[in-house]
Amino acid sequence: MTAALRAEVLKIVTVRGQVIGAALATLALPLVSLLVATTGGVGSGDTVTSGAATGAIAGLLAFGVWAATLAAGEYAQQTIVVSLTAVPRRSVFYGAKVAAISGVAAVGAVISAMAAWLMVWAVLPAGAHDLGDPAALIGVVAAVAAVTVIGVAVGLMTRSPAASASILVAAVLFPNASGGLLGGLERWVVGASPGTVITQVVGGAQLADNRMFPGGAGAALLTMLMVATAVALAGAVTFFRRDG
Amino acid sequence: MGEARADSRTAAAIVVEEATKVIDGVTVLDRVSFTAHPGRVTAFMGPNGAGKTTTLRVILGIDHLTSGRATIGGRPFSEHPRPMEIAGALLTPDAAHPRRTARGHLRVLAASNGLPGASVDDALDLAGIAGIADLPVGQMSLGMRQRLGLATALIGDPAVLILDEPHNGLDAGAIRWLRVILRTLADGGRTVLLSSHLMAEIEQFCDDVVVIDEGRVRMAGPLGHFVGGPSRSLEQRYFDMVEGP
Numbered sequence: 001m002t003a004a005l006r007a008e009v010l011k012i013v014t015v016r017g018q019v020i021g022a023a024l025a026t027l028a029l030p031l032v033s034l035l036v037a038t039t040g041g042v043g044s045g046d047t048v049t050s051g052a053a054t055g056a057i058a059g060l061l062a063f064g065v066w067a068a069t070l071a072a073g074e075y076a077q078q079t080i081v082v083s084l085t086a087v088p089r090r091s092v093f094y095g096a097k098v099a100a101i102s103g104v105a106a107v108g109a110v111i112s113a114m115a116a117w118l119m120v121w122a123v124l125p126a127g128a129h130d131l132g133d134p135a136a137l138i139g140v141v142a143a144v145a146a147v148t149v150i151g152v153a154v155g156l157m158t159r160s161p162a163a164s165a166s167i168l169v170a171a172v173l174f175p176n177a178s179g180g181l182l183g184g185l186e187r188w189v190v191g192a193s194p195g196t197v198i199t200q201v202v203g204g205a206q207l208a209d210n211r212m213f214p215g216g217a218g219a220a221l222l223t224m225l226m227v228a229t230a231v232a233l234a235g236a237v238t239f240f241r242r243d244g
Numbered sequence: 245m246g247e248a249r250a251d252s253r254t255a256a257a258i259v260v261e262e263a264t265k266v267i268d269g270v271t272v273l274d275r276v277s278f279t280a281h282p283g284r285v286t287a288f289m290g291p292n293g294a295g296k297t298t299t300l301r302v303i304l305g306i307d308h309l310t311s312g313r314a315t316i317g318g319r320p321f322s323e324h325p326r327p328m329e330i331a332g333a334l335l336t337p338d339a340a341h342p343r344r345t346a347r348g349h350l351r352v353l354a355a356s357n358g359l360p361g362a363s364v365d366d367a368l369d370l371a372g373i374a375g376i377a378d379l380p381v382g383q384m385s386l387g388m389r390q391r392l393g394l395a396t397a398l399i400g401d402p403a404v405l406i407l408d409e410p411h412n413g414l415d416a417g418a419i420r421w422l423r424v425i426l427r428t429l430a431d432g433g434r435t436v437l438l439s440s441h442l443m444a445e446i447e448q449f450c451d452d453v454v455v456i457d458e459g460r461v462r463m464a465g466p467l468g469h470f471v472g473g474p475s476r477s478l479e480q481r482y483f484d485m486v487e488g489p
């Protein structure tokens with residue numbers, strides 16, 4: 001498994017476009033949060049920490065699309081045959097790919113969150129906002145990891161970079177966009193969606209009560225991770241049945 | 245061009261037994277059985293669509309059988325802990341990411357099987373592409389990509405080589421180089437199974453022939469049993485078999 005994991009990381013770093021994609025995804029959150037902070041978008045009830053997370057959706061989309069296209073690219077670039085000849089055990093291949101891509105994304109998310117916090121802290125008026133708990137930005141890392149796991153699973157299921165990217169974008173945006181249509185399920189669905197989970201974990205002030213997950217931020221985070229695990233398992237089953 | 249490596253691998257035969265594959269109600273392989281032996285070059289012949297590539301994919305575990313069995317060294321390919329040391333394969337020259345360099349492609353494969361870093365340079369030298377190792381694959385000619393495919397197959401110094409149309413895109417010099425290297429590897433105890441339409445080439449250096457048509461093996465055995473006499477060229481026997489006398 002270690003060898004396969006190393007190979008999957010090498011697959012990322014040996015293609016310049018994929019490295020640039022990861023770098024751009026890492027920049028998405030801090031740049032959008034900086035934009036929000038400099039245009040007065042951080043509310044009076046927000047902390048520096050919650051302000052740093054205002055660009056979270058951009059980061060989630062960027063990392064998710066990057067992961068989905070990377071995974072589906074095995075088929076689009078026809079490299080899957082050599083990949084499965086080198087690592088014929090499907091469980092090892094799948095596990096290594098999920099771990100490598102989500103691992104790289106998680107590292108990017110740590111850098112991203114730290115950069116966002118520092119940038120927002122630097123541009124907000126001194127003393128106007130509490131610092132909040134910077135450690136809560138771990139929610140950003142968890143959400144990015146969850147979304148990239150989903151991206152890899154969807155990429156391997158669809159085998160199409162365009163389709164997997166579209167599905168990923170819809171999965172990130174749909175819960176928030178369709179909240180009103182969900183009736184009594186709104187708090188469960190929207191509350192456990194990655195963007196909302198981040199807002200709850202960092203204590204953002206701009207989240208309506210009907211979008212807060214029952215049981216609080218911890219339960220929302222756990223539910224999000226469980227959903228990502230379920231999608232990863234569904235991806236594994238599809239992959240093993242079709243290509244196993 | 246590099247020379248074939250020292251003989252260090254355990255002999256491993258490819259055994260296909262009663263292999264049947266049905267796709268959407270169409271039988272693409274129908275009880276296919278043959279053995280490719282260590283120390284011999286086995287040519288796998290047949291018209292387009294006969295089932296050659298499917299058989300090779302089945303042996304490598306990329307496709308799966310409806311019934312029957314395909315093994316390398318006595319067990320399915322996927323059950324070998326270090327697969328690239330058991331079998332190296334070239335199924336398509338377009339199996340490397342076009343934006344990855346040849347060296348990067350081989351580094352990935354070496355890492356996936358825990359092979360030493362030196363195996364990358366060895367494979368590049370062996371395939372005669374060390375000079376363009378840092379060129380993106382997408383900028384390589386078909387012949388160069390084919391050589392990279394061969395480097396991919398050879399990087400683990402495997403006991404078995406499985407090559408699908410390895411001559412495609414190769415110039416005359418490269419075809420001769422391939423002949424020499426495959427012969428040398430087989431003489432060193434490796435099992436070589438290759439599909440090809442180049443009958444004159446097959447006649448020059450292959451030991452055994454398997455002919456498949458419409459998913460069925462028409463003939464399998466030593467080349468010497470297949471040809472002989474002034475009017476019994478491999479080409480004539482082949483067309484007699486797949487088109488009728």
